[in-house]
Amino acid sequence: MNAPVLDASDIQGLLRTGYGTLPHARFTVYSITTAAGGRQFLAWLADRTTPASARKAATATQVALTLDGMRALAVPEAVLSDFSLEFTTGMSAVSRSRFLGDIGDQDPSTWRWGGPAQPAAHLLVMAYGVDPATLNTLCSQIDQVATANAVDVATRLDTATLSDHEPFGFRDGISQPNVTGLSPSATPAGTPLTTGEFVLGYPNAYGKLAPRPILSAELDPGHILPLDAQGSGGADLGLNGSYLVLRTLRQDVDGFWAYVKSIAPDREIDFAARLVGRWPSGAPLVLTPDLDQGQLGTSNDFGYHDLDPAGLRCPIGAHIRRANPRDSLDPNPGSSESVATTNRHRLLRRGRKYGADAASSERGLHFVALNADLSRQFEFVQHSWLNSPKFDGLYDEGDPIAGARTAESANFTAQDLPIRSRYHDLPSFVSVRGGAYFFLPGLRAVRYFAGEQSS
Amino acid sequence: MTALAAQLQELSAVDGLSFPQPTDVHFARLVILPEATDLSGQPIPAHLVYMADVDGSEYNHLRQLAQHKADVLDSTFGRCQDYPQQRDDANRYRWLTTHRLPNDAAYVNTVGRGASQICDEARLRDEIEQFLDNHHNDLAKLAAADIHQAIWEHVLGCPDLAFAQRPAPPPPLSWRIREAVHMVVVPVVLILLIPVGIVTLPLWAILLRAHERRDVPETQRPDPSQVLALREQEDEAAHNPFAAIGVVKAGWLRRLTTIAVLRAISYAARHVFNHGSLAGVTTIHFARWIFMDDFRRVVFASNYDGSLESYMDDFIDKVAWGLNAAFSNGQGYPETRWLVLDGAHDEQAFKNYLRRHQLLVQVWHSAYPGLTAINIENNAAIRLGLSSQLDERAAAKWLALL
Numbered sequence: 061m062n063a064p065v066l067d068a069s070d071i072q073g074l075l076r077t078g079y080g081t082l083p084h085a086r087f088t089v090y091s092i093t094t095a096a097g098g099r100q101f102l103a104w105l106a107d108r109t110t111p112a113s114a115r116k117a118a119t120a121t122q123v124a125l126t127l128d129g130m131r132a133l134a135v136p137e138a139v140l141s142d143f144s145l146e147f148t149t150g151m152s153a154v155s156r157s158r159f160l161g162d163i164g165d166q167d168p169s170t171w172r173w174g175g176p177a178q179p180a181a182h183l184l185v186m187a188y189g190v191d192p193a194t195l196n197t198l199c200s201q202i203d204q205v206a207t208a209n210a211v212d213v214a215t216r217l218d219t220a221t222l223s224d225h226e227p228f229g230f231r232d233g234i235s236q237p238n239v240t241g242l243s244p245s246a247t248p249a250g251t252p253l254t255t256g257e258f259v260l261g262y263p264n265a266y267g268k269l270a271p272r273p274i275l276s277a278e279l280d281p282g283h284i285l286p287l288d289a290q291g292s293g294g295a296d297l298g299l300n301g302s303y304l305v306l307r308t309l310r311q312d313v314d315g316f317w318a319y320v321k322s323i324a325p326d327r328e329i330d331f332a333a334r335l336v337g338r339w340p341s342g343a344p345l346v347l348t349p350d351l352d353q354g355q356l357g358t359s360n361d362f363g364y365h366d367l368d369p370a371g372l373r374c375p376i377g378a379h380i381r382r383a384n385p386r387d388s389l390d391p392n393p394g395s396s397e398s399v400a401t402t403n404r405h406r407l408l409r410r411g412r413k414y415g416a417d418a419a420s421s422e423r424g425l426h427f428v429a430l431n432a433d434l435s436r437q438f439e440f441v442q443h444s445w446l447n448s449p450k451f452d453g454l455y456d457e458g459d460p461i462a463g464a465r466t467a468e469s470a471n472f473t474a475q476d477l478p479i480r481s482r483y484h485d486l487p488s489f490v491s492v493r494g495g496a497y498f499f500l501p502g503l504r505a506v507r508y509f510a511g512e513q514s515s
Numbered sequence: 516m517t518a519l520a521a522q523l524q525e526l527s528a529v530d531g532l533s534f535p536q537p538t539d540v541h542f543a544r545l546v547i548l549p550e551a552t553d554l555s556g557q558p559i560p561a562h563l564v565y566m567a568d569v570d571g572s573e574y575n576h577l578r579q580l581a582q583h584k585a586d587v588l589d590s591t592f593g594r595c596q597d598y599p600q601q602r603d604d605a606n607r608y609r610w611l612t613t614h615r616l617p618n619d620a621a622y623v624n625t626v627g628r629g630a631s632q633i634c635d636e637a638r639l640r641d642e643i644e645q646f647l648d649n650h651h652n653d654l655a656k657l658a659a660a661d662i663h664q665a666i667w668e669h670v671l672g673c674p675d676l677a678f679a680q681r682p683a684p685p686p687p688l689s690w691r692i693r694e695a696v697h698m699v700v701v702p703v704v705l706i707l708l709i710p711v712g713i714v715t716l717p718l719w720a721i722l723l724r725a726h727e728r729r730d731v732p733e734t735q736r737p738d739p740s741q742v743l744a745l746r747e748q749e750d751e752a753a754h755n756p757f758a759a760i761g762v763v764k765a766g767w768l769r770r771l772t773t774i775a776v777l778r779a780i781s782y783a784a785r786h787v788f789n790h791g792s793l794a795g796v797t798t799i800h801f802a803r804w805i806f807m808d809d810f811r812r813v814v815f816a817s818n819y820d821g822s823l824e825s826y827m828d829d830f831i832d833k834v835a836w837g838l839n840a841a842f843s844n845g846q847g848y849p850e851t852r853w854l855v856l857d858g859a860h861d862e863q864a865f866k867n868y869l870r871r872h873q874l875l876v877q878v879w880h881s882a883y884p885g886l887t888a889i890n891i892e893n894n895a896a897i898r899l900g901l902s903s904q905l906d907e908r909a910a911a912k913w914l915a916l917l
Contacts, residue, residue, distance in 0.1 A: 145742055148739065149743070155743055155746045158750065159750060159822070268863060271863055390797060390833075439824070440824055440828070443750075444821055444825045449753075450753055450820065450821065450887045455890055456885075468885065477911070478654075478655060478658070478659045478911060482644065482647070484648075
């Protein structure tokens with residue numbers, strides 16, 4: 061296949077890095093009021109969007125659009141229908157809500173942003189800074205330009221100073237896929253995944269280029285976009301882009317620990333670790349089931365099948381075993397085929413926690429995930445791994461941490477000898493406060509969206 | 516047609532295809548096959564199809580249907596041409612039997628496990644799990660064999676679980692003998708045909724390959740509104756109904772190939788893939804292939820666990836060769852080589868093809884909507900182990916099923 065060489069100068073940096081050297085971040089979702097204003101703002105942002113090829117700097121800026129945002133920029137409908145159906149349907153649409161488990165008290169009508177009752181989510185700007193002052197300067201500059209172009213703030217998502225522990229107190233962000241061309245070569249272990257699983261326009265796990273918007277040449281008269289490498293003669297709007305999932309997940313920290321205490325008053329940490337699948341240090345239960353060993357805190361090179369096929373060390377339904385089952389599922393658990401099958405459903409996670417204040421009731425995670433196929437990757441993980449009461453042979457339990465609770469999925473089983481312990485009616489510890497599907501375009505595509513020729 | 520669709524929607528809302536317990540019906544559905552044209556442009560009228568996965572004789576089921584679902588039949592098939600004017604049980608039954616289409620190939624997850632057995636074993640498991648919950652701390656102090664014994668005694672005290680005191684009865688001996696004979700006779704006949712095969716198979720392969728080079732795969736994406744309508748009816752239960760229709764590619768070669776492939780599937784499903792797995796896919800309860808309209812079209816229908824995305828991924832990752840063999844004779848299927856290669860390995864092309872040919876299932880009923888095939892298999896293992904004498908090791912293994 062005639063696939064292009066990975067072009068780091070056209071890929072937004074977020075695909076390569078979570079900007080760990082920039083501990084301060086703010087995500088702002090904007091509503092565009094006029095197409096002309098929106099384009100002006102985007103054109104200004106295009107010059108400041110950080111590519112993956114950029115050297116380390118004191119700030120970074122990333123830009124993504126929703127389908128409604130593209131409409132607000134007056135992008136022709138013929139272009140929009142080429143995006144994936146999940147993206148064009150939108151995260152808050154009824155069909156997606158039902159599939160993702162955003163129902164009942166998690167319904168988009170209850171959301172703080174991105175729901176039907178809130179200002180339209182059009183444009184996402186992710187701003188990163190080396191210190192609070194630098195970030196503030198960057199953000200006020202961006203906001204000024206937005207205001208001057210009649211672009212309104214729909215929601216401002218502040219984040220807490222970057223740390224490696226999530227609000228419940230467990231080390232987070234350990235398991236990231238190793239991606240050809242994107243991951244730093246030293247880390248992490250395991251067979252690398254193909255670039256095309258995360259960046260459009262490159263071969264994916266099936267050796268194919270994922271579907272992406274290819275425009276007929278007359279829609280790009282200025283030749284801003286690269287030509288379709290597959291030779292259709294069209295302009296490749298998707299190349300170097302990715303789908304970005306943003307979900308604001310509130311974590312009920314007090315509720316979580318109160319529940320854990322009510323179940324296991326004299327071994328809180330131990331029980332909490334069963335729910336998570338790792339100890340607070342990050343050490344995986346499958347490697348150290350009885351004791352938190354800090355030196356295993358960032359351990360990510362392990363499977364489940366050989367050490368723990370029955371879930372006696374790490375419960376089958378524990379959060380990390382669901383979020384990445386590794387080698388535990390069909391076909392042939394324990395085999396490289398099993399790992400390869402799991403690896404067709406991976407996500408690059410780029411979230412940041414929010415709510416620095418331990419006393420604050422609003423704490424949680426602005427979950428950010430990047431993938432090339434929303435259906436096979438993000439939605440599959442959410443539906444068939446986290447939320448499914450039937451995951452890996454189970455009957456009636458969802459993810460104890462991140463799963464959507466229903467009457468059919470509120471149990472949790474800790475497999476044990478001689479008999480399992482089963483817990484009923486787990487409260488919900490995580491609730492969705494907002495979310496949307498965005499498209500994170502390549503830099504040339506950002507310029508295309510910002511240009512007059514798209515009208 | 517719109518009146519029929521409205522009628523089906525009404526039926527769906529009231530679970531109109533449910534049967535009283537204990538039942539021998541696993542799944543039942545009504546599907547409209549919309550009006551279509553065949554490859555020569557000839558119109559094919561719309562059809563209404565009833566499909567059920569039942570234990571025992573299908574004629575028994577049709578008789579029951581004529582008796583107990585008369586209103587359903589009259590309000591739906593009553594809109595079909597030549598439905599009897601004189602609407603009584605006998606006429607309905609006769610009409611059903613004369614319009615019956617046999618399966619050309621069928622897969623059953625576990626041959627011989629009836630619907631009522633599945634429901635009973637689920638109740639058994641619920642009761643045992645509750646018993647473990649209620650007496651967890653006391654039981655956890657015991658040895659595995661003693662826990663097994665305690666559970667056994669508890670079940671003995673449950674009159675509505677009396678069935679669990681014995682393992683599930685095996686299928687009748689006569690049936691098993693018939694199956695064994697069939698299993699042997701078919702290969703014997705094939706062996707006798709080897710000389711013919713040596714001559715014809717290479718010829719067939721070359722011709723097929725020539726066809727494959729000429730065939731034009733579909734490149735269109737499915738209509739978004741159609742996908743949304745399909746998604747609307749998916750993921751309500753632990754499993755979903757799937758139905759699709761395709762036109763067989765032109766020419767005798769494709770027609771014969773389809774017939775041969777379905778024969779092979781039929782044999783394999785009967786004798787090889789008859790306990791828990793269809794060539795590695797463990798999430799299918801029932802599946803069937805039916806020729807329609809004088810071999811011009813094939814309907815495929817199944818009941819599968821989880822979401823359609825996971826069903827398709829399972830297929831692509833585990834049995835792409837089988838999918839290619841079964842479906843590449845359908846017009847528009849992704850390009851294959853030598854019948855089994857490529858095809859479904861083009862993930863997106865295959866998913867698009869599937870969605871484009873998928874049919875809405877207007878009415879669907881499941882006898883056990885909360886169970887996956889894996890759950891059912893696990894429940895059966897619980898029941899089997901319960902009434903067995905287990906030593907400490909075997910008892911520990913059995914307790915891991917709970």
